Amino acid sequence: MDADKRAQLFDVAIREFVAHGFGKASLNRIIREVKMSKSSFYHYFSNKTELFKQIMHQSLDPFMLVLEDFDFELLTTESFWPTLKETSQQAVGMFIENPQIILLGRMFYKSLEEIKEQGLTWDFMQDMQGFVTKFLKRGQVLGVIRDDLPDSFLITSVIGLGMSIDRWMIENFHTIDPKEFDYLNIQTLDMFERLLAPTLKE
Secondary structure (H helix, E strand, C coil), X not given: CCHHXXXXXXXXXXXXXHHHHHHHCCHHHHHHHCCCCHHHHHHXXXXXXXXXXXXXXXXXXXXXXHHHCCCHHHCCCCCHHHHHHHHHHHHHHHHHHCCHHHHHHHHHHXXXXXXXXXXXXXXXXXXXXXXHHHXXXXXXXXXXXXXXXXXXXXXXXXXXXXXXXXXXXHHHHHHCCCCHHHHHHHHHHHHHHHHHCCCCCC
């Protein structure tokens, strides 16, 4: 598909998913707005589900590449949290430079339960869980993350806190002064660090 046409289709589709959620989003409304025939649409996408998945993948690929390139073995006790803060700041910068990511986030959370039921975010959540698992394991080896609770509990806690913060940021993005992002990012990482800090041994 022509790059400009694809960008227009994705933009219209994201707004439709944000407004109505995945289940109630109308494929007819989407293709009508981009002046596209059904036959042309089905030449590139098998259905609305495939369109949603491709939007997610295209938008999240830059973030997933950052996670894939992250080498936990290079982290030391001293560099563990500072390095994660730098990576987090890099991700925030990508958000600021591409405001459409905010719309994608709204699309994601608008339909979270139904897209989870259909497995539309399975790949992304698996990748995220894998990253968090490596992050926790390396931190435990270095002695900077607690090991007194089940790993599954810690993973669920980290992902849950992360999604709550992410959701708040997405909902309030346009009301936040750009100068505040660095401060919020630092304080967010501080929340994770406090949550995961090793307990004092008696």
